[in-house]
Amino acid sequence: xxxxxxxxxxxxxxxxxxxxxxxxxxxxxxxxxxxxxxxxxxxxxxxxxxxxxxxxxxxxxxxxxxxxxxxxxxxxxxxxxxxxxxxxxxxxxxxxxxxxxxxxxxxxxxxxxxxxxxxxxxxxxxxxxxxxxxxxxxxxxxxxxxxxxxxxxxxxxxxxxxxxxxxxxxxxxxxxxxxxxxxxxxxxxxxxxxxxxxxxxxxxxxxxxxxxxxxxxxxxxxxxxxxxxxxxxxxxxxxxxxxxxxxxxxxxxxxxxxxxxxxxxxxxxxxxxxxxxxxxxxxxxxxxxxxxxxx
Amino acid sequence: xxxxxxxxxxxxxxxxxxxxxxxxxxxxxxxxxxxxxxxxxxxxxxxxxxxxxxxxxxxxxxxxxxxxxxxxxxxxxxxxxxxxxxxxxxxxxxxxxxxxxxxxxxxxxxxxxxxxxxxxxxxxxxxxxxxxxxxxxxxxxxxxxxxxxxxxxxxxxxxxxxxxxxxxxxxxxxxxxxxxxxxxxxxxxxxxxxxxxxxxxxxxxxxxxxxxxxxxxxxxxxxxxxxxxxxxxxxxxxxxxxxxxxxxxxxxxxxxxxxxxxxxxxxxxxxxxxxxxxxx
Numbered sequence: 158x159x160x161x162x163x164x165x166x167x168x169x170x171x172x173x174x175x176x177x178x179x180x181x182x183x184x185x186x187x188x189x190x191x192x193x194x195x196x197x198x199x200x201x202x203x204x205x206x207x208x209x210x211x212x213x214x215x216x217x218x219x220x221x222x223x224x225x226x227x228x229x230x231x232x233x234x235x236x237x238x239x240x241x242x243x244x245x246x247x248x249x250x251x252x253x254x255x256x257x258x259x260x261x262x263x264x265x266x267x268x269x270x271x272x273x274x275x276x277x278x279x280x281x282x283x284x285x286x287x288x289x290x291x292x293x294x295x296x297x298x299x300x301x302x303x304x305x306x307x308x309x310x311x312x313x314x315x316x317x318x319x320x321x322x323x324x325x326x327x328x329x330x331x332x333x334x335x336x337x338x339x340x341x342x343x344x345x346x347x348x349x350x351x352x353x354x355x356x357x358x359x360x361x362x363x364x365x366x367x368x369x370x371x372x373x374x375x376x377x378x379x380x381x382x383x384x385x386x387x388x389x390x391x392x393x394x395x396x397x398x399x400x401x402x403x404x405x406x407x408x409x410x411x412x413x414x415x416x417x418x419x420x421x422x423x424x425x426x427x428x429x430x431x432x433x434x435x436x437x438x439x440x441x442x443x444x445x446x447x448x449x450x451x452x
Numbered sequence: 453x454x455x456x457x458x459x460x461x462x463x464x465x466x467x468x469x470x471x472x473x474x475x476x477x478x479x480x481x482x483x484x485x486x487x488x489x490x491x492x493x494x495x496x497x498x499x500x501x502x503x504x505x506x507x508x509x510x511x512x513x514x515x516x517x518x519x520x521x522x523x524x525x526x527x528x529x530x531x532x533x534x535x536x537x538x539x540x541x542x543x544x545x546x547x548x549x550x551x552x553x554x555x556x557x558x559x560x561x562x563x564x565x566x567x568x569x570x571x572x573x574x575x576x577x578x579x580x581x582x583x584x585x586x587x588x589x590x591x592x593x594x595x596x597x598x599x600x601x602x603x604x605x606x607x608x609x610x611x612x613x614x615x616x617x618x619x620x621x622x623x624x625x626x627x628x629x630x631x632x633x634x635x636x637x638x639x640x641x642x643x644x645x646x647x648x649x650x651x652x653x654x655x656x657x658x659x660x661x662x663x664x665x666x667x668x669x670x671x672x673x674x675x676x677x678x679x680x681x682x683x684x685x686x687x688x689x690x691x692x693x694x695x696x697x698x699x700x701x702x703x704x705x706x707x708x709x710x711x712x713x714x715x716x717x718x719x720x721x722x723x724x725x726x727x728x729x730x731x732x
Contacts, residue, residue, distance in 0.1 A: 340562045347530050347556045348579035349549070358578060362566050439565035439608065 222409035231413035242393070245417055252383050252395040253421060255311050259318020260379035264372055267323045271330025272361070281331065288331075292324045297385045304390040314386030314394070321382040322375035329371030333364025366440040369433045376425040380418065395421075478632065478664050479506040479529065484538035486524055486690075497689030498524045502538070504683065504692065506666065508631070511658055513679035514668045517725060521690020522668045526636050529666065530556045543631060552580075555625030557635040561617035563609035563624075569596070570605040573624045588627055595623040598660070599653060615646040622657065632664045640670070648706060651677055655704055672725070676717045677704055684721055686728045693724055 187194045204224050211223035218226065237244020274281050274288075296317070303313035337360055345359050387396025395414055402410040486499035499521045506512055514522040527533040529540065531550035540547040542554070563572045573592045577583065596602055599619040609617055618638055625633060635654070639647045651674060658665050669675050675682045682696045698717055700708055708714050 338562070340558055340560055341564070343527075343532055344556070344558065344562045344575075345579060346532055347550045347554075348576040349552075349581070350579040351581060354579050358575075359564075362564070365566075437566075439610065 219406045219408045222412060226409035227412040227416070230407070230410040231416055234410065234413060234417070245395075245398075245414070248393055248395045248398045249417055249421065251311065251393045252380070252387065255314040255383040255386065255394065256318055256379040256421075256425075259315045259382055260322050260375055262315070263319035263322030263379075264326045264375050266319070267326025267371065267375075268330045268368060270323075271327045272334055272356070272364075274327075275331045275334035285331075288324070288327060292328060296320050296324075297382070300386055300389045303386070309390050309392050311394075313389075314383050314391065317386040318379045318382035321378045325374040325378065326368065326371040329367045329374075330364060333367030334360055336367065337363040365437050369429070369437050369440075373426070373429050373433075376429050377422060380422055380425065384418070475507040475509055477505045478508040478510075478543055479504070479666075480539070480541040481505070481529075482539040482541075484525075484528070484540060485536045486521065486528060486533070487536045499528075500689035500691045502690075502692060504695075506664060509662050509664055511655075511665045511678055511680045512667065513675035513682045514666065514685060515670065515672060515675040515682055515721060515725075516685030516690075516693075517687055517728065518670065519690075520685040520687040522685050523636050524690065526556075526634050526666060526668050530554055530634050551630075552628055553630050554632045554634055555628070555630040557618070557621055557625045557633065557638045559637045559640055561609070561614070561621040563617055563620060565609055568606050568608050569601065569612070569620050572609065573620060573627055575624060576627055591629075592623065592627060595626055596620075598657065599623055613646075615642055615650060618642065618650065619653065622654070626657070626661065626663075630663070632666065633658075635665065635667045637668050637670065639674070647674070652704075652706070654678065659703065672718050672721045673709060673714075676700075676714055676721070677709060682717070682721060684724050693728070696720065 207221075208224050211221050214221065231245075234245035237246065239246040239250060241247060274284055299320075300313070300317050303316055307313040307316065341359050341363060342355070345355050350358070383394065384396040384399075387394040388400060391397040395418060399411055399414050402408075402414070481502050481504045484499055484502040485497070488496045488498055490496055502525060504512075514525065516522050524533065528535050529542070529547070531547065531554070535547075542551060563569075564575065567575065570589070570592060573596065574588060577586070577588060593602075593605070596605065599622060601616060601619055601623070604612065604616070604620075609620070612620065621638070622633075638654075639650045642650060654665070654667075655678060657663070665678075667675070667678055669678075676698055679698050682698055684693045684696065685691065686693045696717060700711075700713060700717075
């Protein structure tokens, strides 16, 4: 009796967690990481509200399809084989390939150019105004031009994604290389480090947290680039599929493709996060510590 | 006080000084000048006519207010800064850039957070053109043990306290067995208790390994406690005001800080430093 009363008391959450019983353990977990419970609950609530709205507002299905229809479209699309041009897997594969190749090309080029630019003060000062000017341009605007130059294949999409992902890494690599603690440079110099040793053992690892911030940004932008590239003119890909279903007024299918895109974006983000944890563990830990100190 | 003051010029006392005086010089600095060219303030004299001879195995403390050029002097000796004029001979050859004979300990530990303690300590072996591929892991373990960091080899810097990190930095400076150790206010960031412990530690390392140490500090008592000779520097331009022989028995113990003789030295240095304040 005494035990259950403690478990029900939110004030004593930690004590309840220590005592046995799966329910109490779950309650303790919920108290410790409320977002893990509240996040899915929010999703359920939103879908519920959506369902109620679709039922009661009486809007036509091509404006607000009920969640069940979207779910059906999603299941239909995903149950097709990956080689079926009518199914989702095929187009997801195309879009993911475009996004990923562009991301890899653009971000590696951004890192290499950024590090080279940062290496020379004078080159950096000459180029920086242009870099900033180009960065604030909407690079998507050149997508139609690429269709004229390269046609309707996947090349213009990869190119657009490359350009979009290039700039965040360029800017962040320069910032990262410039932010290296001068004491680390002194340390390496006092040990007679060669320029190569300086770069690979001091500059690059020191800049890694900045580079990862750029990579996280670029990961999101890469999907955007691929989709916009497909909007402008394509034979395959999720962007093309959205346009196609839109014209057929199959809005439930359009919504279900959004779900696929969200899943793709989340996968990219989580992969980057895992990679950052592995390669950049020290800054991750520092961030966590800083969070604890701040809170 | 006035009676004891002349005794500070212990150079007159041949009996005490003969031992260190007979040792060969390891660092010779002649008429060293350092001028920084700045756009806003024109030429700034950071160091002016520095003359100093350091003997092998000597413990020298450089003390002075901030801006007196003591860190600049250390950086020049470490080969990290070019000099404007003057001659510096280290271990018989003219100074040109960083040398393996010199280990540097900086104000901050400067440990790389992505390397564990062992990897940090062995870092200097990975630098340089003519790297000797010697395996110094055993020596590293020995040194870590000496500074009380046994068992911390696989820990990461952030898991260690400030004092422990600075000990690891000392081990890193010692890893290639340099003859000289340049220490630039290494314990400035530590609390007073840890600082005393570290001072004892440094003396132990110095005595065990027979290194020559140049120790920059702004703490007068730290300088007197550690050094054979204290070089008192003045700012604007950075110059040597006086070199004091510290004639306290070795090994030094913390109680000596309260001794009358210690107080005499400290007062003398403080007066020198205060006199500068009045001038500027």
